[in-house]
Amino acid sequence: MSELEQKKTDLRSVSQTWFSKKLNVAGIYGIVALFILLGIFLQLLGVINNFMTTSNMLNIVDAVSMLGIVALGLAFVTYSGHFADLSIPTTMALTGIVAVQMLQFGFFAAIVSAFIVGTIIGLINAFAIGKLKVNPVIWTLALNYMTLGVIRVIWANKQIYPDMIASSERAVELFDNIYRLRFFNKIAFPMIMLIVLFFLFHFVMSKSKFGIQLKITGAAKKSAEYSGINVERVIGAAFVISALTATLGGLTITSLSRVGAWYNGAGYDFKAVTAIVIGGMTLAGGRGSIIGVLGGVLVIGLMNNLMTLLGVGTFSQDMIRGIIFIIVVGINAKTLRTMGRDDA
Amino acid sequence: MMHNKIINKKLLSLGDRYRIYVLLVLVFAVMTLFAPHFFNAWNLTSIMKTVAMNGTVAIGFTIILIVGQLDLSIGTIITFAAVIGLGLKEAVGYGVSVPLAIIAGGLIGLINGLLVAKVKINSFIVTLGMLTALQGAIYTITGGNTIAVTDDQAFAISDWLQHQIVPTLTPRVVIAIVLVISFSVFLRRTRTGRNFFMVGGNSKTAWLAGVDSDKYTIVAFVISGVMAAIGGILFAMESAAATLNLGTNSLMYVLSATIIGGTSMAGGKGGVFRSFIAVLTLTTLYNGIVLLGLGNEVQIFISGVILASVIFYEAFVEYRHDKIVGQRTELLKELEIVR
Numbered sequence: 001m002s003e004l005e006q007k008k009t010d011l012r013s014v015s016q017t018w019f020s021k022k023l024n025v026a027g028i029y030g031i032v033a034l035f036i037l038l039g040i041f042l043q044l045l046g047v048i049n050n051f052m053t054t055s056n057m058l059n060i061v062d063a064v065s066m067l068g069i070v071a072l073g074l075a076f077v078t079y080s081g082h083f084a085d086l087s088i089p090t091t092m093a094l095t096g097i098v099a100v101q102m103l104q105f106g107f108f109a110a111i112v113s114a115f116i117v118g119t120i121i122g123l124i125n126a127f128a129i130g131k132l133k134v135n136p137v138i139w140t141l142a143l144n145y146m147t148l149g150v151i152r153v154i155w156a157n158k159q160i161y162p163d164m165i166a167s168s169e170r171a172v173e174l175f176d177n178i179y180r181l182r183f184f185n186k187i188a189f190p191m192i193m194l195i196v197l198f199f200l201f202h203f204v205m206s207k208s209k210f211g212i213q214l215k216i217t218g219a220a221k222k223s224a225e226y227s228g229i230n231v232e233r234v235i236g237a238a239f240v241i242s243a244l245t246a247t248l249g250g251l252t253i254t255s256l257s258r259v260g261a262w263y264n265g266a267g268y269d270f271k272a273v274t275a276i277v278i279g280g281m282t283l284a285g286g287r288g289s290i291i292g293v294l295g296g297v298l299v300i301g302l303m304n305n306l307m308t309l310l311g312v313g314t315f316s317q318d319m320i321r322g323i324i325f326i327i328v329v330g331i332n333a334k335t336l337r338t339m340g341r342d343d344a
Numbered sequence: 345m346m347h348n349k350i351i352n353k354k355l356l357s358l359g360d361r362y363r364i365y366v367l368l369v370l371v372f373a374v375m376t377l378f379a380p381h382f383f384n385a386w387n388l389t390s391i392m393k394t395v396a397m398n399g400t401v402a403i404g405f406t407i408i409l410i411v412g413q414l415d416l417s418i419g420t421i422i423t424f425a426a427v428i429g430l431g432l433k434e435a436v437g438y439g440v441s442v443p444l445a446i447i448a449g450g451l452i453g454l455i456n457g458l459l460v461a462k463v464k465i466n467s468f469i470v471t472l473g474m475l476t477a478l479q480g481a482i483y484t485i486t487g488g489n490t491i492a493v494t495d496d497q498a499f500a501i502s503d504w505l506q507h508q509i510v511p512t513l514t515p516r517v518v519i520a521i522v523l524v525i526s527f528s529v530f531l532r533r534t535r536t537g538r539n540f541f542m543v544g545g546n547s548k549t550a551w552l553a554g555v556d557s558d559k560y561t562i563v564a565f566v567i568s569g570v571m572a573a574i575g576g577i578l579f580a581m582e583s584a585a586a587t588l589n590l591g592t593n594s595l596m597y598v599l600s601a602t603i604i605g606g607t608s609m610a611g612g613k614g615g616v617f618r619s620f621i622a623v624l625t626l627t628t629l630y631n632g633i634v635l636l637g638l639g640n641e642v643q644i645f646i647s648g649v650i651l652a653s654v655i656f657y658e659a660f661v662e663y664r665h666d667k668i669v670g671q672r673t674e675l676l677k678e679l680e681i682v683r
Contacts, residue, residue, distance in 0.1 A: 083468060133666075134659040135609045137414070137468070138599070142651040145596065149645020156641065270472055283466045315483030322477025326470060330463050337464070 028279050028295030031328070035302040039309075048309040056305070058186055064301035065190035066249050066256075068294065071272040072197050073245025075293045076238040077136070079205065081218040081285020082129060084273045085239060086140040090147035091121050091246040092265025096254030097151060099175070103166035107174040115247055121147065122243025126236030144269075151262045159261040178255035190252050197245070202290040214238060219286025274321075275300050278328050282336075364605050364618050368625040375632035382635050388512045393582075394627045395620075396516040397422070400575035402598045402619040403527050404453075404568030409602055410531075411564045412544040412611025413460060413467040417452065418598065420478035421569055422576030422591030425449045427482055429577040430491045430586045433498065438581070446573045452478070453569020457562030482588060492585040505582040516578050520620075523571070528617040540564065545612025600651045601626050608658075626650075 039051040050056055070088060077085045099114040124143065128134045166172045181189040205211040216224040217234050225231050246265075253264050279296025281288025303324065307317045376383045401418055408415045429438075429445035436444075452474065459470045505516050531537040540560055542550040547557040572591075580586040598619075605622035607614025626647070633643045 128656070128659070132656065132659040132663055134655050138603055138609060138651065138655050141596070141599070142648050142655065145644055145648030146652060147648075149641060149648055152641035153645060270476070273469075273472065274476075277469055283468060313484070315480045315488070317480065319477050319480025319484060322473045322475070322480060325476065326459065326465070326473040329465050329469050329473070330459065333463060333465050 027332075028292050028299065031278075032295055032298050032302065035299065035306060039302070039306055042306075042310070048306075051306070051309060055186075058188075058191075060301040060305045061191055061194075061298070062188050063304065064297050065188065065194045066252050067268065067271055067275060067300065068194045068297040069190065069197060069245050069252070070249040070268050071275040071293055071297055072194075072201050072290060073242045073248075074269075074272045075201070075276050075279075075281060075288070075290060076205070076214065076241045078273070078276050078281050078283060079218050079285060079288060080214050080235050080238040081221065081283075082136040082235065082238070083283055084137070084140070084269060085125065085242045085246075086137065086269045087121065087125065087143040087147060088242070088246045088249075088269045088272065089265040089267065090144050090151065090262070091118060091243055092250030092253060092268060093260075093262050094121070094147050094151055095247040095250035096264050097155060097160065097260035097262070099251055100160050100162050100165060100254060100260035103162055103171050103175060106167060107171040110171070110175065111251070114251055115244070118243050118247030118250075119240065122240035123236075125239040125243065129239060130232040130234075130236035148262060155260075155262070157262070159259045161259055163258075175255055176258065179252050180255070193248060193252075197248075198290065198294055205290050210234070210237065215286050217286075218284075271300070274325055278325060280332060361606070364621050364625065367604075368621055368628070371625050371629050371632070375628060375635070379632040379635040382632055385511050387631065387635070389508065389514070391624075391627050391631050392512050392517045393514065394631075395624050396514070396520040397575040397579040398594055398597050398601070398627070399520045399620045399623045400523055400578075401572050401594055402601055402623050403523060403616050404564075404571030405598045406602050406605075406607050406614050406616050406619040407527075407531070407540060407564045408467075408568045409607045409609060410540050410544045410611060410614050411561050412547070413561060413564065414471065414609075415456065415467065415565065415568050416471040416595060417456065417474040417478060418568060418572045419591035419593075419595040420475050420482065421449050421452055421572035422579075422594055423482055423586070423588060424452070424478050425573035425576040426580035426586035426590050427486055427491060427588075430493050430580050430584075431485065433493050438497070438501065442577055442581070445577045446570055449569040449571075449573025449576075450566050451569070453566040454562065456569070457565030460565065461558040461561040486588060488588065490585055490587045494584070498581075498584050502582055502584045505578070516582060519574075519578065523574075524616055524620045528615065531616060541612050543611075596647070597626065598623070600647060603651060604654050 039048070042048045043051045070092075074085055074088065077083070095114040095118050098117050099110040102110040102113040121143070125140060128139050128143075129136050162175050163172045166175070177189070179188070179190060183189070183192065205214070213224070213229045213234050214237075216227070216229060217231050221231060224234075246268075249268065250265055254260055257264065275296040276288075276293050277283065277296070278299055279288065279292035279294070281292060300321075303321065304317065307320065312320070381387060401422065405415060405418055425445040425448060428448050429441050432441035432444060435441075456467070456470055456474055459465050460467045506514055508514055509518065531540060539550070539555045542553065542555055543557045543560040550557050550560075575594075576591060580590065601622035602614070602619045603609065604626070605615070605618035605620075607619060629646070629650075630643050633639075633646065
């Protein structure tokens with residue numbers, strides 16, 4: 001008997017040393033470093049200019065700050081093993097358009113009503129997916145279309161502008177400043193939001209009780225249920241968080257474009273999933289970290305910036321992004337499997 | 345009393361299985377009664393034209409869902425095939441370019457399938473990456489312009505594809521129906537076809553029973569690519585132009601139809617013919633909404649509501665079933681009939 005127990009060394013624990021664990025988290029930042037080195041190299045060769053400047057570095061983060069905010073929230077959904085929240089684009093559009101409409105009652109009324117609408121969408125998702133266990137992909141896709149329909153029925157394909165609706169100049173200025181406020185003349189407000197959310201969510205996901213419950217739910221839902229975790233509430237909370245960050249993203253993008261319209265936020269669902277998955281979070285759930293997701297967002301920012309500096313066309317960028325996406329995920333899946341950790 | 349209940353459940357079960365046919369008859373009846381200019385040859389032909397493309401694409405998509413995977417790239421494969429087929433026509437003619445377009449669709453499916461089955465990446469991710477890459481490829485190839493063919497031969501083929509063999513049945517519709525029926529028979533009546541259901545139902549069991557699950561998954565993706573390509577190229581040949589948003593709406597359209605038709609996202613359950621009928625139902629509904637003068641917005645809203653109510657209903661059945669598992673076996677038996 002004792003012999004048997006001795007032989008029962010779990011291969012996974014062997015291959016998962018302290019170093020390999022760190023490497024796994026650092027992996028995405030390895031790619032970030034690789035892209036920065038590539039940029040410096042190209043600049044030294046004289047192929048591109050202005051890569052290693054403070055303003056360009058800030059631009060990179062600025063350009064992906066909205067995507068980052070949305071991706072950090074969506075990461076909770078992916079972490080809980082529910083793929084993605086595809087209702088993000090119209091959540092962003094609806095909250096933005098509601099905020100613009102409510103500007104007639106002042107700035108704070110606008111923000112509060114946007115968050116109320118965001119929370120309602122989150123709660124609908126929470127009820128359907130947490131309680132009724134509907135397939136998350138189709139459900140959120142269906143909700144996306146219903147919300148889109150609501151926007152287009154109520155506002156009838158019209159775009160609404162803050163300065164035509166707001167009661168005072170002050171409200172318009174405040175609303176415009178959601179995107180345009182600059183600290184020290186350089187650091188944009190969305191960037192601050194991104195950094196604050198990053199630290200907050202990192203703490204919530206890795207240190208708090210909710211984060212640990214979410215991890216168990218994502219990794220093994222049945223076990224979580226049997227160990228007394230209120231799985232329905234945990235999953236619901238993940239979707240509410242995702243809807244709230246989508247609201248933040250929606251307010252920011254509406255403030256950026258100065259127009260409330262149904263197409264605000266289009267494409268953000270798949271972009272955010274791309275960032276999350278590049279960042280090492282697996283769709284099976286329970287694996288990955290907020291640090292990784294931020295790395296994934298940065299990789300996308302760097303990639304876009306480098307390609308733009310190199311003069312690659314927008315459409316070719318799409319193609320290259322898609323191919324890099326599959327390659328990175330493929331390598332990740334392969335490493336996980338050789339390490340003995342099934343990727344599923 | 346008990347007996348009565350069981351008969352009721354049986355009726356419910358029948359209704360559940362054939363709900364898509366009931367829906368079709370209902371939608372058709374309502375539209376015939378209320379929508380102006382609905383029931384005439386011209387309008388019915390225009391409905392069938394839309395059905396021909398999405399119905400063909402739905403064949404592949406249904407098989408993908410049956411093996412328990414997801415293919416988000418069908419919309420871009422439709423456009424890609426149309427662009428290849430019409431773009432190369434000047435150089436080599438339809439005789440070469442059309443088969444090339446269909447092979448291209450198959451190759452894309454093969455890449456998807458290999459990445460899913462062999463590299464074992466989640467199909468959601470693979471096809472999402474493929475969607476992004478293909479979207480870029482389409483715009484890079486065309487430079488963002490619609491491809492139109494304007495020579496006599498192209499117009500002759502376009503005319504031929506539009507003529508009605510029997511009222512409302514154009515050659516494209518006939519091709520779609522033939523494909524649907526042959527795949528339906530293939531899936532239900534042959535051993536190979538039934539193996540697809542086994543792979544989707546439980547791939548471990550399928551493997552233990554000697555079915556190579558990887559192979560079936562790859563073949564499913566290839567079929568999906570080929571069907572999307574056929575749907576796209578035929579549509580483009582009929583209109584003698586390949587617009588770049590040709591397949592944009594197809595993903596939502598086909599996904600909704602397949603789910604409403606009773607194919608399960610969990611895999612192992614579904615049918616090609618029912619998906620086709622569901623495509624027909626949705627197209628009739630959208631057409632009717634437009635004729636009623638309600639516009640695009642209402643159409644988007646209603647398609648969301650229909651999809652949501654169908655999945656809500658299915659989740660409710662599942663939920664009720666989960667609730668009584670392990671409690672009273674005789675109750676469970678009654679529910680089994682409904683499921």
